[in-house]
Amino acid sequence: MQKIAITGIGVVSPSGIGKRQFWANIKSGRSFIKEITRFDASLYPSRIAGQIDDLEKYSHISERLLKKIDAFSHMALVAAEMALQDAGIDIKNEDPNLVGIFLGNAIGGWLYAETELRDLYLEGREGVSPYMASAWFPAAPQGQVSIYYGIKGFSKTVVSDRASSSMALGYARKVLAKNKLNMILGGGMEAPVSPYALLCCNTYGTLSKNNKDPQAAYRPFDQNRSGFVIGEGAGIVVMESIKRAQGRGANILGLISGYGTTCDGVDRINCAGDGKELARAVKLALDDAKAAPEEIGYISLDGLAVELWDNSEIKALELVFGNNLKQIPVSCPKSMFGNLLGASGALDMIIALLAMEHNLVPPTLNLDKPAQNSLNYVAREAQEHKINKALIISRGRGGINSVLVVEKA
Amino acid sequence: MDTKSKVKDVLANLLKVKNEELKDEVTLINSIGVDSTEMVESVIALEKAFGVKLSPKEITKNSTINDIVNNIEPKLAK
Numbered sequence: 407m408q409k410i411a412i413t414g415i416g417v418v419s420p421s422g423i424g425k426r427q428f429w430a431n432i433k434s435g436r437s438f439i440k441e442i443t444r445f446d447a448s449l450y451p452s453r454i455a456g457q458i459d460d461l462e463k464y465s466h467i468s469e470r471l472l473k474k475i476d477a478f479s480h481m482a483l484v485a486a487e488m489a490l491q492d493a494g495i496d497i498k499n500e501d502p503n504l505v506g507i508f509l510g511n512a513i514g515g516w517l518y519a520e521t522e523l524r525d526l527y528l529e530g531r532e533g534v535s536p537y538m539a540s541a542w543f544p545a546a547p548q549g550q551v552s553i554y555y556g557i558k559g560f561s562k563t564v565v566s567d568r569a570s571s572s573m574a575l576g577y578a579r580k581v582l583a584k585n586k587l588n589m590i591l592g593g594g595m596e597a598p599v600s601p602y603a604l605l606c607c608n609t610y611g612t613l614s615k616n617n618k619d620p621q622a623a624y625r626p627f628d629q630n631r632s633g634f635v636i637g638e639g640a641g642i643v644v645m646e647s648i649k650r651a652q653g654r655g656a657n658i659l660g661l662i663s664g665y666g667t668t669c670d671g672v673d674r675i676n677c678a679g680d681g682k683e684l685a686r687a688v689k690l691a692l693d694d695a696k697a698a699p700e701e702i703g704y705i706s707l708d709g710l711a712v713e714l715w716d717n718s719e720i721k722a723l724e725l726v727f728g729n730n731l732k733q734i735p736v737s738c739p740k741s742m743f744g745n746l747l748g749a750s751g752a753l754d755m756i757i758a759l760l761a762m763e764h765n766l767v768p769p770t771l772n773l774d775k776p777a778q779n780s781l782n783y784v785a786r787e788a789q790e791h792k793i794n795k796a797l798i799i800s801r802g803r804g805g806i807n808s809v810l811v812v813e814k815a
Numbered sequence: 816m817d818t819k820s821k822v823k824d825v826l827a828n829l830l831k832v833k834n835e836e837l838k839d840e841v842t843l844i845n846s847i848g849v850d851s852t853e854m855v856e857s858v859i860a861l862e863k864a865f866g867v868k869l870s871p872k873e874i875t876k877n878s879t880i881n882d883i884v885n886n887i888e889p890k891l892a893k
Contacts, residue, residue, distance in 0.1 A: 468831065469831040470830055470831035470832060472831075473831060474852070532859055535856065536852045536855040536856050537852055537856075540852070
């Protein structure tokens with residue numbers, strides 16, 4: 407299948423808004439996990455997260471629109487604008503019928519929804535904002551981005567837990583490869599730092615309860631791991647054919663060259679322990695990219711910081727990469743800003759693109775004593791390494807496996 | 816405060832627009848490009864502010880500020 411160019415990056419994250427600030431923080435290995443201050447979370451078992459407190463500073467959205475949308479749509483609108491600017495695209499010059507939006511989200515816009523549901527029970531039906539119906543659901547950001555720019559082409563929102571945005575990007579690439587559209591805004595967004603969403607995430611049972619030391623809480627692959635930490639944000643990229651990108655003299659930041667997805671099909675919550683289906687997804691992605699395992703210069707790990715998930719991820723990589731595995735630097739940069747659930751794959755891909763551009767592998771934080779020594783972990787500090795191709799792993803609840811391969815243009 | 820100023824204040828506050836954008840003789844759709852959901856919200860807010868019952872058929876996107884005032888004032892008198 408055709409490789410697809412990425413020509414613009416928009417990122418809204420706890421580690422920074424805008425790709426420059428984001429990358430400066432990622433490469434320096436700083437943690438942005440903090441105690442939740444947006445609401446009183448003191449009774450929650452896990453009350454730490456990667457939060458965004460200064461979105462307004464970067465926002466171009468009117469107050470009139472803001473009152474109709476949830477934070478996750480706001481983040482998507484800001485990320486989309488940044489991606490378009492980075493790509494040097496003025497949407498007014500595009501054929502709106504040939505522009506699409508492919509986004510991933512897992513939980514919807516709960517901050518808006520729970521406030522309005524409270525009002526429903528306190529004040530009755532007249533207390534509920536009429537925008538509730540269009541603000542909370544997972545495809546709301548797709549709709550808002552579409553309305554904001556007048557985009558009218560084939561678009562989709564993928565909901566598949568933490569694999570959502572990775573799948574949306576894989577799907578978007580397929581649509582572009584079939585020459586159905588000229589360009590796509592692809593990625594994802596998530597805003598789980600709200601009372602009800604945090605409750606649901608806590609009920610899931612695998613969040614770190616190390617509230618005393620937030621920055622040390624998320625420790626993927628470490629002996630003392632205690633589960634993951636949630637984060638909020640959005641990552642959106644501009645995708646187009648290589649031919650079109652070259653034709654308009656765009657700066658190609660990287661190519662999506664491979665995608666593979668499989669399901670474990672063993673449990674409602676857990677993944678399979680043997681890693682076989684994840685390995686198959688990795689192989690599918692490599693085959694799609696026509697890349698040999700030894701060509702991969704960096705692996706971005708899913709890294710849930712839960713023994714079953716971490717170990718099965720290692721097993722899958724051992725199955726595919728065999729003896730080469732020790733040569734390939736791997737890391738889980740989301741340990742710095744939290745797991746953005748449905749947006750995590752998009753953020754990981756953006757980091758992999760920036761890592762390729764700078765030939766610098768971003769670190770995994772808190773990986774002081776690896777539980778298993780079978781991987782070439784980059785921990786604490788970024789490490790220089792020439793990367794021509796990178797593999798990005800995303801996994802969702804119950805074992806949804808989604809793998810992307812990106813490469814230098 | 817007269818009814819007209821109050822109507823403008825309620826709508827401007829609710830829809831986050833400036834009072835000056837709400838013209839006496841221009842329809843809401845033509846002055847501020849109001850959408851149907853904003854109209855639902857506007858009717859409820861005006862009902863609360865004036866303590867009257869208004870129907871979505873009486874106040875629409877095609878109402879001007881004067882139309883709205885003319886609708887509310889007779890109800891206030893009762």
